[in-house]
Amino acid sequence: MLVSSVGDFYDVLAADYHLIFPDWDASMTAQARALDGVVRARLGPGPHRVLDCSCGIGTQAIGLARAGHRVVGGDLSPAAVARAAAEAAARGAVLPVTVADMRELPYRAAVFDAVVCADNSLPHLLTTADVRTALAGMRRVLRDGGLLLLTVRDYDEVRAARPTSTPPQVSTTARGRAVTFQLWHWHDDGERYDLEHFQLVPATGGGWEVRVRRTAYWALTRAEVSDAVADSGFSEVSWHDPEASGFYQPLLTARRV
Incomplete structure (x- = not known):
């Protein structure tokens, strides 16, 4: 079976990505509510500087921006980030976007309070080296004590x-x-x-x-993700099940140290 690059996959999916959800706007609102609750519970009321480093068409980033955070969206798909910017503007949200691979984040060090990598994006990386490179980059752009929020499919x-x-x-x-x-x-x-x-x-x-x-x-297990996050210099690594977090996938949180 011919497998396209991840960027090509999301370029061709971008126009139809919302069809994954029965109601994309309702899903956007619910997911942002869950992530916003986690961010404010751990970092204070904010608003906070947030990077969504795998923003796609903006499913999490737009909702977080509408919740008052200063959000930047990055994704390796030009078509996806273009749609994210357009969808944000249509909803009255400010969302600067960048075409960026999570393994080569083009942002200054220590500039964000929180980094979000959601929707099972990290498991697109197929080697230990690429996973560690991406996590190291997320840590680099977080301020001291900043928060990583990572969601993956429950692969155990x-x-x-x-x-x-x-x-x-x-x-x-x-x-x-x-x-x-x-x-x-x-x-x-x-x-x-x-x-x-x-x-x-x-x-x-x-x-x-x-x-x-x-x-x-x-298909990274929770233990494999936890180990990779801890080995990349994060502390307070913990998992939150959907029943507790309100997010539809298992959610890992960790602190930059």
Whole structure:
């Protein structure tokens, strides 16, 4: 199976990314409420300087900006950050954006109070060296005592079960319902997998248009993520389950020391 680069994957997905959610604006609001609560509980009332280093089309960054934080969005997909800026402006939010790989963050040292890396973005990095490079960069741009917020898919059970697909998700478009699901193709190491991202959208004149994008992930367990974060110079590494945080994925928080 031909797997595109991560940047290419999100470039072609950018226009349709919101269809992953039944209601993107409602999801944006709920996710920002959860992350904002964590940030203010640990850093004080703010507002705070926040970098979303894998902002995509702005799902977390726009909501955090609307909550009053001074947010910068970075992502390696030019199409995604362009849409993030446009969607933020349409909602009255200020969101400066930068095309940036999380392994080469182009920001000054110690400039942010918090760094967000959400939506299972870190596991796109397929080697230990790349994961450590990205985390070191996040630490560099945080001030002393700054907060890292990292969310990933709950891979602990996934690694054992090795599922080959995800349940379909249905959202509504102006022309009718759209369906999103994934097929997973596991590597022999049992840790990494190639992903086929399918979207069925209503076609002009009836029927379905099928859109397929391909990328790869590393199914990092919580222990592996925790170790990498701690080894990168963070302290107070802790996990927060969705029931406690309100965020839809497991959330790791850690402090820069």
